[in-house]
Amino acid sequence: MDLxxxxxxxxxxxxxxIGLYGVLARRSAVLILVSIELLLNAVNxxxxxxxxLIERPPDERVxxxxxxxxxxxxxxxxxxxxxxxxxxxxRNRGTANTDELDTMKW
Amino acid sequence: MSVIVFYVVAVVTVVxxxxxxxxxxxxxxxLSLLIAMLGVAGIFLVAFAExxxxxxxLIYAGAVTIVILFAIMLTRTTDLNxxxxxxxxxxxxxxxxxxxxxxxLTFVYSDVPQLEEPTNVAVTSAExxxxxxxxxxxxxxxxxAIPFEIASVILLVAMVGAIALARxxxxxxxxxxxxxASEGSA
Numbered sequence: 509m510d511l512x513x514x515x516x517x518x519x520x521x522x523x524x525x526i527g528l529y530g531v532l533a534r535r536s537a538v539l540i541l542v543s544i545e546l547l548l549n550a551v552n553x554x555x556x557x558x559x560x561l562i563e564r565p566p567d568e569r570v571x572x573x574x575x576x577x578x579x580x581x582x583x584x585x586x587x588x589x590x591x592x593x594x595x596x597x598x599r600n601r602g603t604a605n606t607d608e609l610d611t612m613k614w
Numbered sequence: 615m616s617v618i619v620f621y622v623v624a625v626v627t628v629v630x631x632x633x634x635x636x637x638x639x640x641x642x643x644x645l646s647l648l649i650a651m652l653g654v655a656g657i658f659l660v661a662f663a664e665x666x667x668x669x670x671x672l673i674y675a676g677a678v679t680i681v682i683l684f685a686i687m688l689t690r691t692t693d694l695n696x697x698x699x700x701x702x703x704x705x706x707x708x709x710x711x712x713x714x715x716x717x718x719l720t721f722v723y724s725d726v727p728q729l730e731e732p733t734n735v736a737v738t739s740a741e742x743x744x745x746x747x748x749x750x751x752x753x754x755x756x757x758x759a760i761p762f763e764i765a766s767v768i769l770l771v772a773m774v775g776a777i778a779l780a781r782x783x784x785x786x787x788x789x790x791x792x793x794x795a796s797e798g799s800a
Contacts, residue, residue: 521717530635532706560661585772592779
């Protein structure tokens with residue numbers, strides 16, 4: 509059996525679903541952000557699989573890798589900023605659990 | 615051959631990812647993220663994305679995991695054995711399984727023309743024997759130069775914003791003063 513695009517896509521779907529479960533089921537804001545990293549990596553796996561296997565000229569297939577570079581960049585920016593926000597929340601409220609941060613809930 | 619490597623690395627990745635969302639210990643969950651990220655780097659190598667694999671190891675396995683561990687240490691409360699999951703766990707499980715089935719069906723029935731096996735994106739011709747690095751760099755700095763510059767500005771803004779947000783309370787008064795230059799030293 510050869511390695512085909514579906515392998516990458518199913519792995520990407522699995523990673524995405526696991527990350528989605530983490531985002532929905534975890535209480536701690538830090539662990540929710542960790543799960544968001546999983547979601548972003550699922551997208552990267554899909555992009556890289558497409559870049560390696562889609563039937564296109566190589567100078568178009570490389571766009572998949574370039575987009576993945578941008579996703580890594582944005583997720584690095586996101587995690588730094590989000591962790592700063594979580595630290596601030598913790599300092600102001602004494603907790604980083606999302607179900608206890610319900611000041612805006614009626 | 616590459617399919618065996620793919621399966622081994624994919625199992626490592628999925629086990630790491632499951633550890634992230636299921637482990638009862640926060641630090642162990644974060645270290646599972648490290649395993650998952652290294653697995654994804656291996657997937658990138660199978661798909662001939664050498665530069666991405668390097669960037670993945672440097673940025674995720676190196677920087678992001680450290681940042682998360684720092685955040686965990688700084689937001690740790692005294693009780694370590696608190697419940698990490700919230701009550702909507704069963705609903706979350708159903709939604710996750712539903713998403714997996716939906717995505718997999720979409721992928722199975724999508725009809726994308728594809729190559730026989732993973733191929734390097736490097737353009738190999740008679741006079742140039744370029745590598746994947748060269749091809750990616752060429753695309754990144756020629757066709758994608760403007761998005762690249764915007765991404766660098768975003769990184770700068772995020773860095774300054776993170777410093778401004780995470781600074782202690784006692785320095786907040788200083789932040790309003792004009793000509794304050796603590797960003798430069800950070």
